[in-house]
Amino acid sequence: NNGYYVKLLVLSVPEDKTRILEAGKSAEFLGIELKIVGDKSQVSQFSSSELVSIIDNEIEEFDPSYVFTHWENDAHKDHRIIYKAVQSS
Known part of the structure; x- marks a missing residue:
């Protein structure tokens, strides 16, 4: 992360906790929150x-x-929704 403080927000919590655990491991590896x-x-x-x-x-x-x-044209519907919400913020 080159000395930057980076925060990754997760806006949905899947019932299968595997993805959250993987995201946590990835964040730790990258040195981000x-x-x-x-x-x-x-x-x-x-x-x-x-x-x-x-x-x-x-x-x-x-x-x-x-x-x-x-990206606004992401194939994943939830990602397009998040894009629009971020643009509105």
Whole structure:
């Protein structure tokens, strides 16, 4: 991470905890913080305003210099939803 403080937000928690464990191991390997901020198994279960509020709160708390998110035409529906919420934040 080149000395930068990086925070990775997870907005959905799958019922199978394997993906969360893998994300935690990856974050540790990369030297970044993993923060789970969602409590639903699919991003599509959130309203747009809920997602924007969650992201707004994290941006306000963390005050990042840069925000990276998914590509707007990502094949995964949840990733496209997150892209739109980040753009609205």
